[in-house]
Amino acid sequence: MARVVEVDDAADPRLADFRDLARADRRPDRPGGRGLVLAEGTVVVRRLLASPYPPRALLGVARRVDDLAPELTGVDVPAYVTDADTMAHVVGFHLNRGVLASADRAPAPGLPALLAGARRVALLEGVNDHENLGALFRNAAALGVDAVIVGPGCADPLYRRSVRVSMGHVLRVPFATAGLDEAVAGLRDAGFVLAALTPGGDPGALAALADRERVALLLGAEGPGLSAEALERADVRVRIPMAGGVDSLNVATAGAVAFHAVAGVPR
Template sequence: MAEIREITDLSAPELQVYTGLTHAQLRSRRQPGQGLFIAESEKVIACALAAGCRPVSFLMERRQAEGLSPQVLEGWGDVPVYTAERDVLAGLTGYALTRGYLCAMHRPVLPAAADLCRASRRVAVLEHITDASNVGAIFRSAAALGMDAVLVTPSCCDPLYRRAVRVSMGTVFQIPWAWLEGEFAPWPGSGVARLRELGFKTVAMALDDRAVSIDDPVLAGEEKLAVVLGSEGDGLSAETIAACDYTARIPMFHGVDSLNVAAAGAVIFWQLRSGAQEK
């Protein structure tokens, strides 16, 4: 049975994980066994648990605790479940809980980027994408539309930031991903070179007169392809575009020059997914 604890003291040390960890702190705590992240909503929490993430505690509305899903807490009966009324929890966390559930979890051990590349044909590379919602949406599209893995530059929003995790609908735990650090740093110089050593051609998604269309058969015909997406405002750096093997863009109509990076990612992933050239 889950140990349900009614919240009576909002300053209790055990609740500090829900109130005292800022976005910057979450991004800086990347060492396995040390860092934590917050999963929000029953579906997302279930995805994280299924992927092997270990819970520290749960926080939820009283009415949710009374109807706890056995699947969510199976095997975690010794993990405390803190509960209170909705308005009390909103005052504690600073935001209304999505569907009444939060869970503090240990950060998972991530695979090495090189290992992911060796096992993949199509990877998405995120460069300096700082909006959490966009990062979460890109992960969801990458998982659903044929990418094998996601590689993230250190300047991006942490994919395990609460909002990014929620918008991803838990797919951040389903598609393999890694930070582009170590032998892939600095990006883009060493990173693009290392991708090339691992057999990848790279395609920079950018508004450039020299860009080919994403439906160019040359792109779909590449055995291993890394799709590089840039920041919401400025897009990819000139250095990254110059370093990549191809530059490509989505054909546009009605005078529209571009799509939001998350929407663009979905279109690109579907067009360039593994095996697309064989369809």
């Protein structure tokens, strides 16, 4: 059972995992810093506690910590309970969701292990907006994508904003980071068809991918899209059919449409 500890001092050193989250140079969830995973709000904290990421501590107001009592039954971590003002002083801003949890990062699988049982994979290139990245992971979880390869130029999926926007699904969708050449070679070795989403693609080719056994969808950054190198490595270039005068969608929205189109028979 989590150990409930009441605190009333924002300077308490035991709250270090949650301190100064508004300061980019001190953020504990930076890969170059302490590299922690931070979950915000009861829904996301629940998903963190059910994930492979080892929890370290919680900080929240009494009502939110009480809401998590069933999930905390078998968790041996401190749950620091304080008031909203003290929590705001610790975090650096007022946290509407009332609870945070910290965890250590889990080891990422290698590409062969990541792809071993997957049928639908997203390969991301240059997706450097944390909110778009989080939304892509949420869409992947909802629409049958088994794994995500976080390619070159992408933001950190475990940054707090990405975790929050994904509603914690970044903690349950398996992912690995890889360079473009490594990712393409791994996907080809595993028998995937590589389909690049691009405004110049074939609007009739996307739906046909639903019949293929293994499909990897390549998605690029909003604006520049996929690099020339990524497009050259694709087996097929596809686009989402759209009404006249519109040639593109937000990358997370485009991902959702494409994930649904290639999902095939529900499993």
